[in-house]
Amino acid sequence: MSSLEHESGPSPANEPEDFIRERIRADLSEGRFREPVITRFPPEPNGYLHIGHAKSICLNFGLARDFGGKCNLRFDDTNPTKEEDEFVQAIMADVRWLGFDWEERLFFASDYFQQLYDWAVKLVKDGKAYVDDLTADEIRDHRGTLTAPGRESPYRNRSASENLDLLERMRAGEFPDGSRVLRARIDMASPNLNLRDPVMYRILHAHHHRTGDTWCIYPMYDWAHGQSDSLEGITHSVCTLEFEDHRPLYDWFVKSLSIHHPRQIEFARLNLTYTILAKRKLQALVKEGHVRGWDDPRMPTLAGIRRRGYTPEAVRAFCDRIGVAKRESRVDIALLEFSLREELNRTAPRVMAVLRPLLVTLENFPEGHTEETLAVNNPEDESAGTRKVKLSRQLYIEQDDFMEQPVPKYFRLAPGREVRLKHAYFIRCERVIKDAAGRVVELRCTYDPATSGGSAPDGRKVKGTLHWVSADHAITAEVRLYDHLFSRPDPEDVEEGATYLDHLNPNSLDVLSECKLEATLASARPGDRFQFLRHGYFCIDAVDSRPERMVFNRTVSLRDSWAKIAGSD
Ligand code: ATP
Numbered sequence: 001m002s003s004l005e006h007e008s009g010p011s012p013a014n015e016p017e018d019f020i021r022e023r024i025r026a027d028l029s030e031g032r033f034r035e036p037v038i039t040r041f042p043p044e045p046n047g048y049l050h051i052g053h054a055k056s057i058c059l060n061f062g063l064a065r066d067f068g069g070k071c072n073l074r075f076d077d078t079n080p081t082k083e084e085d086e087f088v089q090a091i092m093a094d095v096r097w098l099g100f101d102w103e104e105r106l107f108f109a110s111d112y113f114q115q116l117y118d119w120a121v122k123l124v125k126d127g128k129a130y131v132d133d134l135t136a137d138e139i140r141d142h143r144g145t146l147t148a149p150g151r152e153s154p155y156r157n158r159s160a161s162e163n164l165d166l167l168e169r170m171r172a173g174e175f176p177d178g179s180r181v182l183r184a185r186i187d188m189a190s191p192n193l194n195l196r197d198p199v200m201y202r203i204l205h206a207h208h209h210r211t212g213d214t215w216c217i218y219p220m221y222d223w224a225h226g227q228s229d230s231l232e233g234i235t236h237s238v239c240t241l242e243f244e245d246h247r248p249l250y251d252w253f254v255k256s257l258s259i260h261h262p263r264q265i266e267f268a269r270l271n272l273t274y275t276i277l278a279k280r281k282l283q284a285l286v287k288e289g290h291v292r293g294w295d296d297p298r299m300p301t302l303a304g305i306r307r308r309g310y311t312p313e314a315v316r317a318f319c320d321r322i323g324v325a326k327r328e329s330r331v332d333i334a335l336l337e338f339s340l341r342e343e344l345n346r347t348a349p350r351v352m353a354v355l356r357p358l359l360v361t362l363e364n365f366p367e368g369h370t371e372e373t374l375a376v377n378n379p380e381d382e383s384a385g386t387r388k389v390k391l392s393r394q395l396y397i398e399q400d401d402f403m404e405q406p407v408p409k410y411f412r413l414a415p416g417r418e419v420r421l422k423h424a425y426f427i428r429c430e431r432v433i434k435d436a437a438g439r440v441v442e443l444r445c446t447y448d449p450a451t452s453g454g455s456a457p458d459g460r461k462v463k464g465t466l467h468w469v470s471a472d473h474a475i476t477a478e479v480r481l482y483d484h485l486f487s488r489p490d491p492e493d494v495e496e497g498a499t500y501l502d503h504l505n506p507n508s509l510d511v512l513s514e515c516k517l518e519a520t521l522a523s524a525r526p527g528d529r530f531q532f533l534r535h536g537y538f539c540i541d542a543v544d545s546r547p548e549r550m551v552f553n554r555t556v557s558l559r560d561s562w563a564k565i566a567g568s569d
């Protein structure tokens with residue numbers, strides 16, 4: 001597990017400046033840019049954003065904030081067959097949810113299609129681009145390998161006027177898909193494969209979600225991206241490491257066009273244990289029905305974790321903590337959970353909820369009588385106040401808070417044993433009632449009225465304190481417990497012939513339908529978050545919960561494996 005970023009632990013708030021900020025500061029002091037710092041977040045609208053994108057969003061908007069600049073939102077929509085307006089809308093909602101604002105600076109690469117085309121014409125006229133009639137397979141074959149240089153296309157030395165004519169006819173729709181491409185004329189022997197005459201335009205008679213049928217040639221990512229950055233006056237184009245080898249091409253295009261030249265800086269993408277972060281693979285999970293949708297609370301999408309109960313503050317705190325690096329690694333998902341607990345511990349009101357109920361009857365508690373006990377809403381936050389919790393003759397405790405034959409060190413309820421009910425009395429188990437199959441279905445107990453403050457006047461001690469819910473007043477609800485979606489720390493680390501889909505965790509969802517919640521939850525609203533005492537943090541499902549049938553998601557359990565790992569507890 002040496003690749004896990006365990007060693008460092010949560011970093012202090014005042015961490016040293018990262019290499020990106022250092023680079024920007026150097027650029028500013030050298031006067032490389034006259035403009036203020038302008039960054040951008042450039043998603044392709046071909047899926048929902050995931051927690052990896054959150055890192056990029058926090059980084060790009062954070063740089064703009066720290067340097068008094070701006071960050072644009074730009075949709076990189078150059079791939080009409082995979083992109084949809086649904087994704088555009090979802091992405092905007094997610095960026096806003098994370099707490100960032102692009103103000104009026106919403107852009108689409110498709111807004112630049114005409115400008116990109118005009119620039120392509122310029123490169124053709126300058127002898128720096130040509131129309132190639134080779135097929136896709138032939139182009140691949142001519143490209144060479146890392147060890148062998150490529151071969152020039154027989155069409156590479158067409159005249160500028162012939163190229164211009166062919167490009168215009170490509171655009172006019174005269175040629176079928178895949179029959180020709182426009183390529184940059186750079187160097188088929190370059191050690192960098194990206195410089196071996198990369199494709200700039202392909203013919204694609206496809207409807208685009210914004211430009212409709214205006215275009216039947218579409219720019220490739222490399223041809224669109226740097227020029228879009230340049231048009232927007234981006235100073236620092238921050239992207240993930242896989243684009244490092246594309247930087248010479250990025251630079252070649254903007255230099256060849258003599259336009260504003262942003263600096264591209266690469267950083268390592270976020271990888272998380274037990275998690276896949278790739279839109280295409282997440283889409284497969286949705287399409288093949290392994291999850292209930294992009295916003296399934298098990299998904300690492302922002303829509304999924306939001307529904308599960310994550311807060312934007314916790315996600316931002318996590319992104320601050322992991323910082324940026326130049327080396328790929330896999331961050332332990334326990335660190336994300338740690339960031340979430342840290343916040344919810346401060347903010348989430350405590351309530352009592354029994355997930356697997358066992359009926360308890362207090363034999364000496366008067367029939368039909370109800371008492372109210374005072375409960376603290378959040379011991380971490382005095383201003384959260386108190387609430388009144390109802391107690392009656394029958395109540396529920398957790399099934400596993402009782403053992404008929406207690407093992408050593410089991411301090412909860414057992415025949416003849418006394419425990420404390422949280423916020424209420426000591427109770428003693430007098431008798432066990434079983435059904436015909438021998439299962440325990442009810443406990444007959446007595447309570448000691450003298451212990452209402454949680455301690456006994458005669459000084460006798462109990463070792464266990466149980467949460468409970470009054471049976472007369474309980475709300476019956478559904479609670480969904482989640483575990484990692486994948487059963488391996490690296491889901492892509494698979495045997496030959498297997499895929500990440502072979503390591504889906506079959507127990508990632510556990511639905512409990514007969515949970516008993518304290519009555520104060522009746523007024524809670526979708527999205528509200530609570531700590532269920534001794535269980536963890538839960539949130540009312542924003543999609544499926546109904547007033548008459550509430551549904552809760554477990555956001556995260558109380559068990560803090562990160563604290564243990566980091567040795568800070
Ligand atoms: P995916 O592989 O999930 O489709 P992508 O890189 O193709 O991701 P884009 O929509 O092109 O998705 O990404 C928008 C921005 O988010 C890019 O700048 C990209 O580098 C960044 N990004 C994507 N995934 C991660 C990640 N795991 N960690 C950090 N940044 C990421």
Ligand code: MG
Nearest residue numbers: 043044076279
């Ligand atoms: Mg992409």
